[in-house]
Amino acid sequence: DTAVSQTPKYLVTQMGNDKSIKCEQNLGHDTMYWYKQDSKKFLKIMFSYNNKELIINETVPNRFSPKSPDKAHLNLHINSLELGDSAVYFCASSLGLPSYEQYFGPGTRLTVT
Amino acid sequence: AQSVSQHNHHVILSEAASLELGCNYSYGGTVNLFWYVQYPGQHLQLLLKYFSGDPLVKGIKGFEAEFIKSKFSFNLRKPSVQWSDTAEYFCAVNAPDDYKLSFGAGTTVTVRA
Numbered sequence: 001d002t003a004v005s006q007t008p009k010y011l012v013t014q015m016g017n018d019k020s021i022k023c024e025q026n027l028g029h030d031t032m033y034w035y036k037q038d039s040k041k042f043l044k045i046m047f048s049y050n051n052k053e054l055i056i057n058e059t060v061p062n063r064f065s066p067k068s069p070d071k072a073h074l075n076l077h078i079n080s081l082e083l084g085d086s087a088v089y090f091c092a093s094s095l096g097l098p099s100y101e102q103y104f105g106p107g108t109r110l111t112v113t
Numbered sequence: 114a115q116s117v118s119q120h121n122h123h124v125i126l127s128e129a130a131s132l133e134l135g136c137n138y139s140y141g142g143t144v145n146l147f148w149y150v151q152y153p154g155q156h157l158q159l160l161l162k163y164f165s166g167d168p169l170v171k172g173i174k175g176f177e178a179e180f181i182k183s184k185f186s187f188n189l190r191k192p193s194v195q196w197s198d199t200a201e202y203f204c205a206v207n208a209p210d211d212y213k214l215s216f217g218a219g220t221t222v223t224v225r226a
Contacts, residue, residue, distance in 0.1 A: 033212075041201055042219070044216070045214065048212050056212055058213075098208070098212045099164055101162055104156040104157040
């Protein structure tokens with residue numbers, strides 16, 4: 001069973017479109033995260049939810065909006081896609097304390113043309 | 114906020130050679146320290162972590178890391194690498210009460226058979 005899953009795995013779209021990436025975890029974790037990995041492999045936290053409450057909201061354009069319908073799901077919606085949004089987006093989850101390791105999903109490679 | 118510096122951008126070595134990857138962080142307080150690995154085309158996986166206690170930490174696949182508090186360092190080592198260790202290695206840090214995990218820029222390790 002996949003612990004942290006993301007859909008889709010690949011997403012190719014044009015500038016100006018709106019798209020969503022979905023994440024689900026079956027580990028029973030309380031906390032979920034979205035990271036962006038750029039072309040130089042640098043990983044940066046974007047958002048985090050703990051028990052459906054937003055706890056990390058980094059400096060990210062407001063075109064990005066996370067939504068957590070329940071503890072097991074964290075989706076990322078992106079409006080008006082731009083070329084610079086092209087990256088790999090990773091979802092992760094962890095137990096409810098910062099000291100616990102984060103389990104990462106397989107990533108979604110977003111290409112904006 | 115913490116920042117993490119990984120000294121080596123790309124390391125190339127032959128099988129059976131020893132590996133050491135540097136990681137330094139800037140934060141004056143207590144920290145949690147992690148090393149993650151990303152094999153080609155795969156998601157990030159935890160290699161090892163340090164919270165407290167013995168500063169020499171052993172992880173999976175024969176890796177170990179040493180926390181040297183006075184040097185703000187958490188270097189990763191493996192005495193004898195294999196071709197399958199070819200991957201991207203990330204050092205990460207957070208404060209014990211902070212969900213935000215700060216990653217280094219990563220080190221690409223290429224092991225030649």
